[in-house]
Amino acid sequence: MAGIATGYAPVSQMSRLSLIAGYADSLITFRGSLMAALAKSGVSVTATAPDIDAAMGARLRSLRVLPVSLSMQRTGMNPLQDIAYAARLYRLLRKLDTEIILAYTIKPVIYGTLAAWLGRVPRRYALVTGLGYAFTGDRKGMVQRIVSLLYRFALARAHKVFFQNPDDERLFRQLGILPAAVPSVIVNGSGVDVGDYAFKPIANGAPVFLMIGRLLGDKGVREFAAAARSIKASVPFAKFQLVGWIDGNPDAIAQAELNAWIAEGTLEFLGKLDDVRPAIADSTVYVLPSYREGTPRTVLEAMAMGRPIITTDAPGCRETVIDGENGFLVPVKSVDALVGAMLKFIEDPALAPRMGKRSREIAEEKYDVHKVNAVMLREMGIIPGGEENTHA
Known part of the structure; x- marks a missing residue:
């Protein structure tokens, strides 16, 4: 060399x-x-x-x-x-x-x-x-x-x-x-350890959209909250869960902003979890509207556990999704596109299990x-x- x-x-x-x-x-x-x-x-x-x-x-x-x-x-x-x-x-x-x-x-x-x-x-x-x-x-x-x-x-x-x-x-x-x-x-x-993050079937019932990560603007937390607010106005039974924490990053979400989302019922905040597997197992779809990543580990964990992915057509994120196969890619910062992708899973309950199975296959093939x-x-x-x- x-x-x-x-x-x-x-x-x-x-x-x-x-x-x-x-x-x-x-x-x-x-x-x-x-x-x-x-x-x-x-x-x-x-x-x-x-x-x-x-x-x-x-x-x-x-x-x-x-x-x-x-x-x-x-x-x-x-x-x-x-x-x-x-x-x-x-x-x-x-x-x-x-x-x-x-x-x-x-x-x-x-x-x-x-x-x-x-x-x-x-x-x-x-x-x-x-x-x-x-x-x-x-x-x-x-x-x-x-x-x-x-x-x-x-x-x-x-x-x-x-x-x-x-x-x-x-x-x-x-x-x-x-x-x-x-x-x-x-x-x-x-x-991702595909043994530790074992496949879990998606439960029937109200759809649960989950996001995990540091609470930063660049992670797309505000877009996730805005999409949740929009959907809950017409689909009140849909659930939106957020796992993460606020740190000292200059781009961090303010505590008051997070408190407002919780108070108005837009998001259910689960805090920082030492083990995210129970939260993924309880979810229907994993969402990460990030502006840019290396390769997001939380997406790989969700894929290994058989969850479809909604993420952005951005560096690091786009590599994890074959659009239409194991999830959907949306433009960065587009709340409307995020809402549209989420509604597809609400309107067609069979979509999440089918795409989740493909996520698991990709995790085993590419991300083991x-x-x-x-x-x-x-x-x-x-x-x-x-x-x-x-x-x-």
Whole structure:
């Protein structure tokens, strides 16, 4: 393979990997199966993220993973705090004598890759799981320019970059954020354990439309609420359930706005759930009107459990739906189109079970976490093979 990774030590000499994350809960939820696969392959894994508590640490140790809590400013762009975070990463990687890093989400990718480069970590991999606040919506100002410059500087020092959809990869290439010399690979999201998220038949009765996610404007929460309000005016028995939480993101839904939806009866708010499977099992259709994603994990979970999907014809979202087969694609920000798609399931009760069955098939064929992890391990040289999916 032509490119930056050529000439590095063979996999047999690469046994200590640090997984660098920006959010502790994501370690188990999104990377638990990957860490288990790494450990099974003989790799010594350390996982670092802010705010790893005792319970999370115990769960990581059960996977044979060493947890290290490392503070980080998750939102905001205070350069002193970000430099301090990079310095902490540098010291950690040197202390662990890390041989491979895999970083995901914006700040871990930027500062983790740079810290690993300065620390002479032999293999440096980045996973772009979505573009984040700086790139979504209509934001093309100073924040995006700064993030792009930081990304470009860091990714020039990566050996390979993983993307979860082709649109993000194409954008990074077109904008010059990802240098031509650095190989890239598209993987099918984070995958889903189709055994843990087992198929559940859709119950008869009033249709239940479910949305799960952080309560952000860019996730399409307002469009979901507006569609719910419109439909309940003529179909009062339809149910609309929302699972999630408000965090410190600048695009977060205000608590007062959420309270108003609940008070008027538009939405049933279930809060933040440690296990979303009961909510999916009780639902008829899964809805995610997001403006852009890497590949939405909640959609994969709903597909695995046999739920049809309504999502947007947007990067990361459109890959999960074959329009008319396992759900419907609607334009970003179009409440009318969202209402129209929901009404199809209300008017034809046989539609959801038929499309849900197809969702399960696609989840098994394309998004099985073990298949996704095998691609990543091959491309990182952990197991034999790889490079057949590599772009340069």
